Amino acid sequence: MKNTISGLLEINKVSTSKIDQVDFDNLNFGSVFTDHMFVCDYKNGAWQTPKIVPYGPLTLDPSARVFHYGQAVFEGMKAYKDDHGDTYLFRPDENFKRINKSSERLAIPEFPEDYFFEGLNTLLKLEDAWIKPGVGNSLYIRPFVIATQASVSASEANEYKFMIICSPAQSYYSGDVSVLVAEKFSRSASGGFGYAKAAGNYAGQFYPTKLAKDQGYQQIIWTDSNAHEYVEEAGTMNVFFRINDTLLTAPISDRILDGVTRKSLIALAEKQGIKVEVRPIKVSEIVEAVKNGSLKEIFGAGTAAVVSPVKAFGYKGEHYELEKQDNSYASHFKSALMDIQYNKAEDSFGWRYKI
Amino acid sequence: MKNTISGLLEINKVSTSKIDQVDFDNLNFGSVFTDHMFVCDYKNGAWQTPKIVPYGPLTLDPSARVFHYGQAVFEGMKAYKDDHGDTYLFRPDENFKRINKSSERLAIPEFPEDYFFEGLNTLLKLEDAWIKPGVGNSLYIRPFVIATQASVSASEANEYKFMIICSPAQSYYSGDVSVLVAEKFSRSASGGFGYAKAAGNYAGQFYPTKLAKDQGYQQIIWTDSNAHEYVEEAGTMNVFFRINDTLLTAPISDRILDGVTRKSLIALAEKQGIKVEVRPIKVSEIVEAVKNGSLKEIFGAGTAAVVSPVKAFGYKGEHYELEKQDNSYASHFKSALMDIQYNKAEDSFGWRYKI
Numbered sequence: 001m002k003n004t005i006s007g008l009l010e011i012n013k014v015s016t017s018k019i020d021q022v023d024f025d026n027l028n029f030g031s032v033f034t035d036h037m038f039v040c041d042y043k044n045g046a047w048q049t050p051k052i053v054p055y056g057p058l059t060l061d062p063s064a065r066v067f068h069y070g071q072a073v074f075e076g077m078k079a080y081k082d083d084h085g086d087t088y089l090f091r092p093d094e095n096f097k098r099i100n101k102s103s104e105r106l107a108i109p110e111f112p113e114d115y116f117f118e119g120l121n122t123l124l125k126l127e128d129a130w131i132k133p134g135v136g137n138s139l140y141i142r143p144f145v146i147a148t149q150a151s152v153s154a155s156e157a158n159e160y161k162f163m164i165i166c167s168p169a170q171s172y173y174s175g176d177v178s179v180l181v182a183e184k185f186s187r188s189a190s191g192g193f194g195y196a197k198a199a200g201n202y203a204g205q206f207y208p209t210k211l212a213k214d215q216g217y218q219q220i221i222w223t224d225s226n227a228h229e230y231v232e233e234a235g236t237m238n239v240f241f242r243i244n245d246t247l248l249t250a251p252i253s254d255r256i257l258d259g260v261t262r263k264s265l266i267a268l269a270e271k272q273g274i275k276v277e278v279r280p281i282k283v284s285e286i287v288e289a290v291k292n293g294s295l296k297e298i299f300g301a302g303t304a305a306v307v308s309p310v311k312a313f314g315y316k317g318e319h320y321e322l323e324k325q326d327n328s329y330a331s332h333f334k335s336a337l338m339d340i341q342y343n344k345a346e347d348s349f350g351w352r353y354k355i
Numbered sequence: 356m357k358n359t360i361s362g363l364l365e366i367n368k369v370s371t372s373k374i375d376q377v378d379f380d381n382l383n384f385g386s387v388f389t390d391h392m393f394v395c396d397y398k399n400g401a402w403q404t405p406k407i408v409p410y411g412p413l414t415l416d417p418s419a420r421v422f423h424y425g426q427a428v429f430e431g432m433k434a435y436k437d438d439h440g441d442t443y444l445f446r447p448d449e450n451f452k453r454i455n456k457s458s459e460r461l462a463i464p465e466f467p468e469d470y471f472f473e474g475l476n477t478l479l480k481l482e483d484a485w486i487k488p489g490v491g492n493s494l495y496i497r498p499f500v501i502a503t504q505a506s507v508s509a510s511e512a513n514e515y516k517f518m519i520i521c522s523p524a525q526s527y528y529s530g531d532v533s534v535l536v537a538e539k540f541s542r543s544a545s546g547g548f549g550y551a552k553a554a555g556n557y558a559g560q561f562y563p564t565k566l567a568k569d570q571g572y573q574q575i576i577w578t579d580s581n582a583h584e585y586v587e588e589a590g591t592m593n594v595f596f597r598i599n600d601t602l603l604t605a606p607i608s609d610r611i612l613d614g615v616t617r618k619s620l621i622a623l624a625e626k627q628g629i630k631v632e633v634r635p636i637k638v639s640e641i642v643e644a645v646k647n648g649s650l651k652e653i654f655g656a657g658t659a660a661v662v663s664p665v666k667a668f669g670y671k672g673e674h675y676e677l678e679k680q681d682n683s684y685a686s687h688f689k690s691a692l693m694d695i696q697y698n699k700a701e702d703s704f705g706w707r708y709k710i
Contacts, residue, residue: 030418030507037417057414062392062520063385067501070425070554071561107561142507146422147558152385152497152522154591154659156561165417167507184546189580191541193559199425200555203502204548206426206462206511225544226581236509304509 038164061150071147082343102196107156176311186225237300238262393519416505426502427554428457437698457551462511531666541580592655593617
């Protein structure tokens, strides 16, 4: 059935939902998708009518630019349901601004704000049954843009597809992870596009991560590509260190993603009177801190995992274990952030966005 | 119709060729494709039966990893037809080795050598009518691999597609180009994957190139990401400088593509007694050389353009023009290489590969 429920969007609903086939207690992250998806094509110099259509495969020419030149950006967001059945997003304006910042760096046309929010709102209302209540449950939302123009000429495309797909999620990581500090491989270059959520920033991480796994580590702490002297990110997350009672994280740059969770944790910490230092952090400083006992915690911060505690790290052939903390900042921040996300705490920053 | 003509391949030919619809005198690079394509799927831990099928669209789930994490590599090759109607490739073993080297860095499973060459040979025999004789005409061949697994989990995929598509080509660049030396943007990082023909290396170049175009330059000369002190590549090609009668090019590294044309030019030059220096080249050295008149030529080298002469470059707000040379190395090497490629000269290096 086809009906238009807004001035902007064209909507084509499924006749039967597939939700009954989904086991919500055993979800693999990012592999089950909801009934509908949001699609908007860019051609002839303009974004065309945005549509919500049944979730289904894309048909693309083998020469579509995304396959050859990686012209693709994305975002990661979550929808949370509170105990009253209301659905919230967390700072979606940040994701909207960032996908366009990423697009600009990859020579992809920016997406209109009203299309984005109207699309999100309409899609999430349609998929309400897929957003399960209960802290930890969420609907992972993946907006992305791909270059669809059929031609292998190495330049920016003139046709694109902006899409939003949604996947019900439980928690992303289970347990504390061990990480390996990068001494050879790098994630991004100064003057590159490490700050963008661009497809090309991810593919290069898989091989070094595979090698790290062979050594018993689950993720990599990325360091600067010049000398591997400064810590930058952890896996696909921003990284925080707690030295005594001070929280440290690297400043954002053209190599480091301006993470929404990262900036939210900094704001939360500062509000709660926890000292935060946003400055370049030397690996040597972290090694010294673990040796003298002042390094209390390391954790990653990102939308998928929220906060992901690190229990050990490897560097230059040495393995360093962190002691379990009673008053862990990682678990404190995770709870504080999730309380806001699930509408269980006051939202003094105005971060919640009601659907 | 479906018939198997080899022990390895499954072949499904088109019933009617579309070749009559193609204007071979007015081809846009990489936008017209031949009747067939080579496809081989990787799943359940193995490359499946390779197939040649009618050229046509791919159907992929919106969550296919290539759209999100840029797990994609490719190659660029050409088939040349000589005056007797025989078809040749140029050093295809180099392309085969390199696509697997690229794949390794992107955690993509390596492709079997016999599948690659049997696929190429069979496909090119089928598309014989698409390979036009005459120097300058060629069939551009694009092998590529994409991650097809449906799931947005940020790790290497367990399903892939290896494909070869072919596009009839005339010459790639027309005329000499002006290039801008990068002072802010970078192409790749030490410890990254700049040496790989990975999709993610290209998307990041379009925006800086667009900005350069606004200043009247067609391409960028990439410099090191640390200090923008050394020249690395030109656009999507390797770059050569001629100072007096010496040829200079940067050594390959993990940031620089090991170009087949690059290494062929070095071999040709050395054989002809032209002095070649493969060493780090400072931008300041090039600026000094253009000022004192010893910089005779700059040119890019790559499969698509073969040799692409540079007539001017911009650096730190200054514009430097190069004088036209009577005995240009660029045109000498272009002819010498094309004579080998089109079977018009002795192939003392054993570079030609007959189909």
